[in-house]
Amino acid sequence: MESVFNWIAINQQIIYIVILMVFVGIEVIGRVPSVLHTPLMSGANAIHGVVIIGAIIVMGKAESDNYVALTLGFLAVVLGTLNVVGGFVVTDRMLEMFKNKKAQK
Amino acid sequence: MLEINILTLIYLIASVTFIIGLKMLSHPATARKGNLVAAFGMGLAIVGTIFLYRDDDGNKLHNYGWIFGGLFIGGIVGTLAAKKVKMTAMPEMVSLFNGMGGACAALISMIEFGHFAKMGYLDKIVQSYEAGEVVQDAVLTRPVPIETLLTIFAGLVIGTVSFAGSMIAWGKLNGKIKDFSFKGQHIFNLVVLTAVLALSAYLIVVVATVEPRPDPNIDDVIPKDLGSMPLLLFYATFGLAMVYGIMFVMPIGGADMPVVISLLNSFTGVAAACGGFLYNNNVMLTGGILVGAAGTLLTILMCKAMNRSLKNVLIGSFGGGNKPSAGDGGNKPQGTYKEITLSDAAVLMSYAHKVMIVPGYGLAVAQAQHACHELEKLLESKGVEVKYAIHPVAGRMPGHMNVLLAEADVSYDKLEEMEQANEEFPTTDVVLILGANDVVNPAAKNDPSSPIYGMPILEVELAKNVIVNKRSMKPGYAGIENDLFFQPKTSMLFGDAKKVLQDLIGEIKNL
Structure with missing residues (x-):
């Protein structure tokens, strides 16, 4: 039991971040009109592309003779970039149409 | 040290841009800017x-x-794919990109576990101590901390499930993969999931409790040899998670696809957050957490709109157990349906006061949105009030x-939106349904045995006339017959939505 308390004490900052972020995420989504659900889902999809940061770190740390790590890391960077770039571009394309219509009004 | 401080600041800015971006995305006027703000933060964080x-x-x-090679290839392919995709294929694309993110998270976990496997499941840490007057460093070894292992496994399992699931969802949405289910599939799914969790738990315990074998040379501790067992089991976990991801989306009908994509989207968010734990x-x-939380809420909202419980979707029992009974229930009240000719439909609509258009997936498939808008303008020029009734889960x-x-x-x-539209149906002369089916199925209100019973629907039968455009009498995505088509006030107009609309426009012009 004590070790659990210790763990919480040591990691309290991260725990705070997680809990606050959960609330922020819910708050942000809660006010979205249904018209924007698809672009929002797509935007959120692009944002979880932050996983690319992890891929870059893992790639940049890989020993240059560890070919398994290099290959997998390279693949991770490619896929992560696809997620980020593709996600933002698709979202922008969706929203572009909303904007056109707004301008016409 | 300066670099680290700048990077910390950059990460802080990026996190804030994500929040602001999501917030701006939730207002029509600022949505596009919001996307750019988030993209800017992301670019900053990457550089x-x-x-x-x-x-x-x-x-x-x-x-x-x-x-840079990876960024370059991913960037080019991602941009091209996103620019070229047709508007109707958007959901598939989102699902595909989501799968890429999931795979990325899973790969990170694989590499990290591979590192530990190479070092004999020990974590080497440098600790400074004071010897006499001088500060010295010593390399200590300890088993890999349990929370590190936990995040590695969570990233692997969640990322893999998200990847496999998204690929299946992608294949289903573009019609390459058909629904597939067998008897007792949800039991099978549960068994696979249990196996994944049990295997992960076992491996975590084994690796986290490995004792460094004491050795006279402090700097050269020889670990207790676990052999290649953990690595093999690790890959087995990966394989099983893949199976679970596939089997979990496989039996789910298209009506549930939005929920599934949203759920997988939040999965990938959590998987990304695991990477955050791992690298602090x-x-x-x-x-990751932001997307995980927002995606989960969105998923729950969508489940509510369809009157499905998240548990049912997760176990994937919709297509499995319910389908046969759904077919029986739907077949009973079959009657005859009547068709309407194009010219009759044209007359009916031109002389109506108010026309409501109910679009569905059929409209998307036929790329008929422009034709639809043209019809709307034409009817308006004739003094007809035209509106669109949008069901929250229409389409995919x-x-x-x-x-x-x-x-x-x-x-x-x-x-x-649905509530407003339902208030307006009683005063509507003609409802034109374009390729929508389950969202206007009265069984959701009247037939407690129907699997969609309780789902809020567009109550189109309140209008004076209903014209349904479909390609055939085949049931909709949920696989249920629709009584609406057999009601006396309903008439069918078969054909591809785009072609039918164009012909209809021609007919109205000729009147």
Whole structure:
């Protein structure tokens, strides 16, 4: 039991971040009109592309003779970039149409 | 040290841009800017990481060639794919990109576990101590901390499930993969999931409790040899998670696809957050959790709109157990349906006071949004009031119809949400249903045995006339017959939505 308390004490900052972020995420989504659900889902999809940061770190740390790590890391960077770039571009394309219509009004 | 401080600041800015971006995305006027704000933060974080990242020992990253190569290839392919995709294929694309993110998270976990496997499941840490007057460093070894292992496994399992599931969802949405289920599939799924969790738990315990074998040379502790067992089991876990991801989406019908994509989207968010724990990286943590929380809420909202419980979707029992009974229940009240000719439909609509258009997936498939807008303008010029009734889950994603109609420049205020639309149906002369089915199925109100019973629907039968455009009498995506088609006030107009609309426009012009 004590070790659990210790763990919480040591990691309290991260725990705070997680809990606050959960609330922020819910708050942000809660006010979205249904018209924007698809672009929002797509935007959120692009944002979880932050996983690319992890891929870059893992790639940049890989020993240059560890070919398994290099290959997998390279693949991770490619896929992560696809997620980020593709996600933002698709979202922008969706929203572009909303904007056109707004301008016409 | 300066670099680290700058990077910390960059991560802070990036996290804030994600939050602001999501917030701006939730208002029509600022949505596009919001996306750009988030993209800017992301770009900043990526560039910052590449050039400023230092590990605990202060080492820079290397392998720049590989990193830039990967960014370049991913960037080009991603941009091209996103630019070329048709508006109707958007949901597939989102699902595909989501799968890429999941795979990325899973790969990170694989590499990290591979590192530990190489070092004999020990974590080497440098600790400073004071010997006499001088501060000295000593390399200590300890088993890999349990929370590190937990995040590695969570990243692996969640990322893999998200990847496999998204690929199946992608294949289903573009029609390459058909629904597939067998008896007792949800039991099978549960068994696979249990196996994944049990295997992960076992491995975590084994690796986290490995004792370094004491050795006279402190710097050269020989670990207790676990052999290749953990690595093999690790890959087995990966394989099983893949199976679970596939089997979990496989039996789910298209009506549930929006929920599934949203759920997988939040999965990938959590998987990304696992990476944040692993590297103690706050931008990954905030971004991942933000998406995980928002995606989960969106999923729950969507489940509510369809009157499904999240548990049912997760176990994937919709297509499995319920389908046969659904077929029986739907077949009973079959009657005859009547067709309407194009010219009759044209007359009916031109002399109506108010026409409501109910778009569905059929509209998206036929790319008929422009024709639809043209019909709307034509009817308006004849003094007919035209509005669109948008069911929250029409199409394959929430808001799918809004995006499509926006592409065709349909004005915002013509789009009515379900509650408003239902109030207007009693005063509507003609309802034109374009390729929608389950969202107007009265069985959701009247037939407690129907699997969609309780789902809020567009109550089109309140209108004076209903014209249904479909390609055939085949049941909709949920696989249920629709009584609406057999009601006396309903008439059918078969054919591809785009062609029918164009012909209809021609007929109205000729009147």
